[in-house]
Amino acid sequence: MKKISENTLALVIAAAVTTPLQAQQLEEIVVTAQKRSESLQDVPISVSAMSGDKIAEAGMQRLDGVANYIPNFFVNEQPIADTINIRGITSGTQAGFEQSVGTFVDGVYRGRGIQSRFAFLDVGMVEVLRGPQGTLFGKNTVGGALNISSAAPTEELEASLTATYNVDFDETDISGYLSGPLNDSLRGRVAFMDRRMKEGWVENTYYDEDMPGKDEQAIRLRLEWDISDSTTAQFKVESGEFDNKGVSPYQIIDAGPLAAFGVEDTMDDRSSIGNRSAALDPGTSQFLQGDIEEIALQLDSEFSKGEFTAIVAHSNYEFKRGMDADFNPLDVARIDDAEDFSQNSVELRFVSSLEGPIQYITGIYYQESELEAEALMLFSLDSLAMLSSGGCLAAGGVLAAYNPATDNPMVAAATAAAMNTGGPAAVARACADATVLAPINAAGVSGSGRYNRTDQETESWAIFGQLDWEISDTLTATLGLRYTEEEKNVDQVVFATDFIADTTTATSNPLAALSSQIIGEFVPHTFNDLSRDEESLTWSANLQWDVNGDTMVYGSVSTGFKAGGFNTLAMGPDPDDADFEEEQVITFEVGSKMSLMDGAAELNVAVFRTEYDDLQAAVFTGQATFNVLNAAEAITQGIEIDGRWQVTDNLLLTGSLGWTDFEFESFPNQACTHDQFEAFREAVWAGGNNILGAFVNNGDCSQAGINDLAGRSNAFTPELSAVVSAAYSWQLGSQYQLHLVTDAIYTDETYREEDLDPKLLTDATTKINASLRLKSVDGIWEIGLIGKNLTDVDDDMIFGADTPLFAGSRFASINAPRSIALTASLNF
Numbered sequence: 001m002k003k004i005s006e007n008t009l010a011l012v013i014a015a016a017v018t019t020p021l022q023a024q025q026l027e028e029i030v031v032t033a034q035k036r037s038e039s040l041q042d043v044p045i046s047v048s049a050m051s052g053d054k055i056a057e058a059g060m061q062r063l064d065g066v067a068n069y070i071p072n073f074f075v076n077e078q079p080i081a082d083t084i085n086i087r088g089i090t091s092g093t094q095a096g097f098e099q100s101v102g103t104f105v106d107g108v109y110r111g112r113g114i115q116s117r118f119a120f121l122d123v124g125m126v127e128v129l130r131g132p133q134g135t136l137f138g139k140n141t142v143g144g145a146l147n148i149s150s151a152a153p154t155e156e157l158e159a160s161l162t163a164t165y166n167v168d169f170d171e172t173d174i175s176g177y178l179s180g181p182l183n184d185s186l187r188g189r190v191a192f193m194d195r196r197m198k199e200g201w202v203e204n205t206y207y208d209e210d211m212p213g214k215d216e217q218a219i220r221l222r223l224e225w226d227i228s229d230s231t232t233a234q235f236k237v238e239s240g241e242f243d244n245k246g247v248s249p250y251q252i253i254d255a256g257p258l259a260a261f262g263v264e265d266t267m268d269d270r271s272s273i274g275n276r277s278a279a280l281d282p283g284t285s286q287f288l289q290g291d292i293e294e295i296a297l298q299l300d301s302e303f304s305k306g307e308f309t310a311i312v313a314h315s316n317y318e319f320k321r322g323m324d325a326d327f328n329p330l331d332v333a334r335i336d337d338a339e340d341f342s343q344n345s346v347e348l349r350f351v352s353s354l355e356g357p358i359q360y361i362t363g364i365y366y367q368e369s370e371l372e373a374e375a376l377m378l379f380s381l382d383s384l385a386m387l388s389s390g391g392c393l394a395a396g397g398v399l400a401a402y403n404p405a406t407d408n409p410m411v412a413a414a415t416a417a418a419m420n421t422g423g424p425a426a427v428a429r430a431c432a433d434a435t436v437l438a439p440i441n442a443a444g445v446s447g448s449g450r451y452n453r454t455d456q457e458t459e460s461w462a463i464f465g466q467l468d469w470e471i472s473d474t475l476t477a478t479l480g481l482r483y484t485e486e487e488k489n490v491d492q493v494v495f496a497t498d499f500i501a502d503t504t505t506a507t508s509n510p511l512a513a514l515s516s517q518i519i520g521e522f523v524p525h526t527f528n529d530l531s532r533d534e535e536s537l538t539w540s541a542n543l544q545w546d547v548n549g550d551t552m553v554y555g556s557v558s559t560g561f562k563a564g565g566f567n568t569l570a571m572g573p574d575p576d577d578a579d580f581e582e583e584q585v586i587t588f589e590v591g592s593k594m595s596l597m598d599g600a601a602e603l604n605v606a607v608f609r610t611e612y613d614d615l616q617a618a619v620f621t622g623q624a625t626f627n628v629l630n631a632a633e634a635i636t637q638g639i640e641i642d643g644r645w646q647v648t649d650n651l652l653l654t655g656s657l658g659w660t661d662f663e664f665e666s667f668p669n670q671a672c673t674h675d676q677f678e679a680f681r682e683a684v685w686a687g688g689n690n691i692l693g694a695f696v697n698n699g700d701c702s703q704a705g706i707n708d709l710a711g712r713s714n715a716f717t718p719e720l721s722a723v724v725s726a727a728y729s730w731q732l733g734s735q736y737q738l739h740l741v742t743d744a745i746y747t748d749e750t751y752r753e754e755d756l757d758p759k760l761l762t763d764a765t766t767k768i769n770a771s772l773r774l775k776s777v778d779g780i781w782e783i784g785l786i787g788k789n790l791t792d793v794d795d796d797m798i799f800g801a802d803t804p805l806f807a808g809s810r811f812a813s814i815n816a817p818r819s820i821a822l823t824a825s826l827n828f
Contacts, residue, residue: 024600024646031127033147034466035136035361036351041593044478044544044554046130046606046640048073048656052123052151057741057771059164059786059821061173061195062120063146068745068769069723070128071640071658073144074716076798078248082113083799086130087610088636088662088717089143094618094626095339095373095568096454100143100583102133106150106236108296108313109367111140112341115315116148117292118218118240122177122191124151130640131587131608132560134538135466135480138365142560142585142612150236153187153224154179159828164786168819171197171214185226192219201816202249204285206274206329211246211285218292234298241291242319245284248813250327253800254759256674256808257391258328267795267814272329279378279447279501280334282322290319306352316342325377327803327811332383336502337375344368362465367458373568374453378499379519381448384433384805385441391430392416397423400435404443404511409436409518417694425685426678426807428694436518440511447499448512450520453492454568460486466540478542480558485535490566492527492578496520519805521625521697522571530575534582536561550595560585562616567628581630584613601645609637617754619671619702620802627699632667634714636660652727662717667709672701673757674808680706707755715756716799718748718764735777739784743769752800752812759810760800765793773823783824792818 029040033047040049048070060066063082064075074085083090084101091100093113103110103119110116127147129137137145157180164173172195179189197214204211218240225233251271255263263272273285296313318340325333349363392399398419402412413432420428464482471477495506496516506524507513517523540558547553562583570578591606615632642656672680680701685693701707713719723745730738745767753760768791773784793815800812 024649026599026602026644026646031125031147032149033127033129035349041595041602041604042552043593044476044542044552044591045556046589046591046608047127048130048642049125049127051125055120055123055126056162057739057773058743058769059771059788059823060120063116063126066126066128068743068767069654069656069725071642071656071721072130072638072660073128073658074718074721076716078113078799082116083716084143084146085716086128086144087608087638088634088660088714089610089612090714090716094628095371096456096565096580096628097616097618098140098563098565100140100562101146102137102139102141102144103146103148104137105148106296107298107309107311107347108294108315109138109345110315111343111369112317112339112371114290114317114319114339115292115294115341115343116146117242118193118216118220118238119148121193121218121220121238121240122151122175122189124149130606131589131610132538132558132585134558134560135464135482135540136361138462138464138482139460139484139486139536139560140562142562142583150220150222151177151179151189151191153189153222155187156180160825162823162825164821164823166197166819166821168199169197169201169816170199171195171821187224189222190219193217200246200249201819202251202269202271202814204246204271204273206272207246207284209246209284211249211271212244213246214242214244216240216242216244230302232300234296234300236294236296236298238294239292242288244288245286247286247288247321247323250285250811250813252328252803252809253797253812254808254810256803256810257806258330258803258809261328261330263328263809267812269817273324273327274329275324275331275334277331277380277382279499280324280331280380282324282334282336286321286323288319288321290317292317304353306350309347309349309351311345311347313345314343315345326805328806328809330383330387331380332387332805333377333379334501335375335377337373340372342370357470359468360466364461364463366461368460369458371456371458372453373456374451374504375569376449376451376497376503377520378449378497378501379447379516380499381437381441381515382446384519385437388430388433389438392427392434395423395427395430397427397431399431399438402435402439404436404439404514409514412436413695425681425694428685429681432694433518437515440515443511445499445509445511445515448507448516448519449497449499449503450494450516450522451497451504451506452494452522452569452571453504454566455491456566457489458486460484460563474546476544476546478540478544480540482538483535484538484561486533486563488532488563488565490527490530490578492530492566492568492570493525494522494571495524520571523573525573527570527575527578530566530578532564532566532579534563536582551592552594553590553592555590556588558587558589560587564616564630567618567626569625570628571625577627580616580628581614583615583630586611597645600647601643603643604641606640607638608640609635611635615667617667617670619669620698620755627702629669631669632709633665634663634667635665636662636714650729653725654727655722655724657720657722659720660717661719662713664709664712664714668705669702670707670709671698671755672707673755674802674810676706677701677807680704709756712756713751715751715754718750720746720748722746737775737777739771739773739775741771745769752797753802757800757802757810760797760812762797763795765796767791767793779827781824781826784822786821786823787818788821789816789818794818
């Protein structure tokens, strides 16, 4: 790593000192962060932007690539949807959660993470707005907003075709577009992509497959029609589908009790996750199939006083996922989950002209959506009865006599636990489970399942406005307000099933139902017409001072909220336990944007402090479900610095640094780590106050406040992150150009699980990415090499967690090691 870093630095220095230094001008970056086009340097909020050209140049396929270059912005790639973290605030993957960072693509809100799966198709610009954006972008932007614009149709005919092949992962990515005029008033653009990964970076020896595997296609059509000199209509239709196998590179990184079955601790390139029984085997370690569609119509009309915009959109998706839920080679559990979602939205907005001392933006927004989320989890009683009996007897435990046809299972289990008062709680629990499960298994029940479905309808509307007042030539004040109302209605059902793949029918076998409830930690129930009504007033205030033509400073206060909802994995009979409340946030920020060296350089700085109330948290019970709580209060504060320097015509240096000090003010009920839970359970058992002490779960440990996170940081939140990038170009004769881009990316140590398990703390990393491209001067063709993670950091986790049903075991998803890709483009 040191050698690569030194060589890269030497190359940058050599380029700088061998090229005459002279005053240069940076290319202006234009953003729409405040619903009007303006220079990035004139926007008085903390916003970073990346163009589609930079994204293509670096070979980025998804949002996690952009995160490497933007301070205090982190993305963890997940099978269904990316987990986005801005300034320490993130959202869980629970289907009932709204996202803490709102994503907007071509002005359309995409509140479900998977909706943005193909947002990087033919992208024009990505803007990352840090901090709550509760006025112009609306609800669920407590952490920030992503404003993504796809490339627009062009006035001239042009086309491009790009093919990229990753040598190490056998991944092929083909993309392209055709754009230009259809007549004097109509322009069009069609873009497509086809991505297939066959090898990935982890070999699954169970299924003889490589992970992750990808098979994804998408297409987008955009039309622009000049209805008149003052009115333009834009139409967009986008469609994508995916059929991926071996989706995530999961590995058991801490075998714990699985070591007795030959499972090894690994963080290399091999995994043995899989199932063989007919009910449990999905044919792969994990599959994900689905499709996404969006249709949008935008109308822009210019008037003497400003511009009116109307956006009407429909978006829908559906997917199904199946996976080995125990993440090991034993036939124990499988989960299949699916979502079917549709959304309709309308936004009407008027943006005043820039004439006069007062400008304003006002509008209304309406959205309705329907979500069906369902999951089936299957448990093999053959395996679980054997494992619990073996664990009990191997430790010298005693099974109690139990007749499943006549005896009370809890009494029998309590008897078994009581007969092991001389042993630890873990043995008592194993014997209690075996006492109940073994006779049920012997009676012919080979397994059972738990099915849950949540149907949710949401309707929301908002009215918003923002006023800019130029107090003087150098001083501008801004005030924004947004009033939102939202209603959610939910039906939910949870019941036990037979041991059958894809079943959605309740079992008629009482023994199957009993075993399912014990293992799956639920009580069968049906909730009808649960509802939530929320209303919120969010506001922002900003004061901007143009010190001179080169320096602007600002100070702001802004608020936001994230809607409450319903736990789609609620397993208890009390409907109040399914409901959780909204989050509230207020942020204070001061910053400066500076143009330096006669326009050759820029430096932007932001200092912030954010206070959160009623943070939503999903707390793992340790077996097979999550409780959702409004459990936390937190303060996050820090600094963001980013800059650019056009050293010469040939050399551009960019860099950014983010420092985040995140601290929970209150979070008494986070899930316990494994070590905390075992100590808690043993204390309850040994205390003699509760003969059923062996039956406590992680939810009980959480409620006891054992893992109180007050004063500690959040997961997925490195304290320090930084990136330095150098882009250099050479002229080779009169026909060719050579472009080199090198990035050094530093990320501090980071917890990869919400309970802050020390065994899931990753070390600080420094990664080097680079691309080298040979281009024709006329821009018709280019060929190149793209290298990622050239320092070969190969033990870096994306995330990790406790293994369900195997306390003491941990699994993780592993980031990609070093890889090299070949790329070629033709432009017409």
